[in-house]
Amino acid sequence: MTSTTTSPTSRPAPDQPVATWLPVTAVAVTLLLWASAFVAIRYLGDDFSPGALSLGRLLVGALCLAAVALPRGLPRPRGRDLLRILAIGVLWFGVYNLALNEGERRVDAGTAAMLIQVSPVLIALLAAVFLSERFTVYLAGGLALAFAGVAVIAFSTSPGGNSDVVGVVLCLVSAVVYSVSLVLQKPLMTRMAAVHVVWLACSVGAVACLPFAGQLWSETAAAPTASILWLVYLGIFPTAIAFTTYAFALQHMSASSLGVTTYLVPPLTIVMGLVFLGEVPPTMAYAGGVLALVGVAVARRKPRPRVLTEEPARPA
Numbered sequence: 001m002t003s004t005t006t007s008p009t010s011r012p013a014p015d016q017p018v019a020t021w022l023p024v025t026a027v028a029v030t031l032l033l034w035a036s037a038f039v040a041i042r043y044l045g046d047d048f049s050p051g052a053l054s055l056g057r058l059l060v061g062a063l064c065l066a067a068v069a070l071p072r073g074l075p076r077p078r079g080r081d082l083l084r085i086l087a088i089g090v091l092w093f094g095v096y097n098l099a100l101n102e103g104e105r106r107v108d109a110g111t112a113a114m115l116i117q118v119s120p121v122l123i124a125l126l127a128a129v130f131l132s133e134r135f136t137v138y139l140a141g142g143l144a145l146a147f148a149g150v151a152v153i154a155f156s157t158s159p160g161g162n163s164d165v166v167g168v169v170l171c172l173v174s175a176v177v178y179s180v181s182l183v184l185q186k187p188l189m190t191r192m193a194a195v196h197v198v199w200l201a202c203s204v205g206a207v208a209c210l211p212f213a214g215q216l217w218s219e220t221a222a223a224p225t226a227s228i229l230w231l232v233y234l235g236i237f238p239t240a241i242a243f244t245t246y247a248f249a250l251q252h253m254s255a256s257s258l259g260v261t262t263y264l265v266p267p268l269t270i271v272m273g274l275v276f277l278g279e280v281p282p283t284m285a286y287a288g289g290v291l292a293l294v295g296v297a298v299a300r301r302k303p304r305p306r307v308l309t310e311e312p313a314r315p316a
Contacts, residue, residue: 035268037238050101051212058206060235065199089204092181106167110270114289122179142299149292156284194247
């Protein structure tokens with residue numbers, strides 16, 4: 001493993017006991033803020049294009065994170081850690097936001113949130129392929145069920161009579177890059193402070209989205225004040241705060257256990273979408289979402305270890 005040089009103040013202390021309620025609270029904050037992000041993105045779809053929305057959100061998030069991260073020292077990741085941060089920044093903060101922002105122009109917030117929840121299956125699949133973990137019959141069955149649920153969602157009809165397969169595919173792209181990024185991020189949590197990892201990755205994502213700076217400038221000038229405030233909210237709360245609380249929880253929980261908690265995001269998003277946007281997913285999308293979650297549950301099952309019983313000796 002490549003060694004990493006960080007300032008003394010940036011290195012976490014994994015051996016120091018942490019109150020059990022802190023990771024749970026961090027997860028709760030993350031889930032609420034991420035659920036609100038789906039609604040905010042949907043709300044801003046008419047005023048900001050996907051690239052401009054991504055850049056604006058990441059710039060605000062990076063500035064807020066810098067104010068918290070820099071007083072703790074300047075991190076200096078090297079080797080594989082630096083490559084991991086670059087990959088996470090481009091994928092999770094760049095590609096994820098672009099794909100999700102465009103996807104939510106085509107599907108409602110609740111449907112998008114349900115589609116993202118296939119990520120635990122993808123994480124298990126990635127672990128089987130790249131980390132030599134066992135590819136079980138449960139994983140195969142769960143994968144089939146999860147994507148059958150995705151198919152039902154893709155071809156479900158909205159109340160207006162439309163379905164958008166492209167929007168579903170874009171949300172799945174977001175789920176894939178989220179899964180890859182989570183696998184990449186986990187080892188960093190043992191060597192760097194959570195806020196440093198998130199700040200560096202968010203900054204990388206902002207740089208990757210700089211080609212949309214012209215769009216952000218013109219669209220911000222034309223946008224109503226309420227939309228600009230929602231954009232700032234996205235940068236501060238679901239980005240700066242939620243990604244930091246999630247990274248903190250990842251330091252004290254396994255990636256698989258943490259992935260399960262995100263099952264609560266779709267129902268939270270559906271309720272928020274109904275309250276703030278007056279929209280709900282298509283009727284069949286609920287069935288597809290349940291099927292996908294059943295697939296995730298099946299994929300996560302572990303085969304029972306065989307218990308070897310010693311055969312009693314037969315009399316001669």
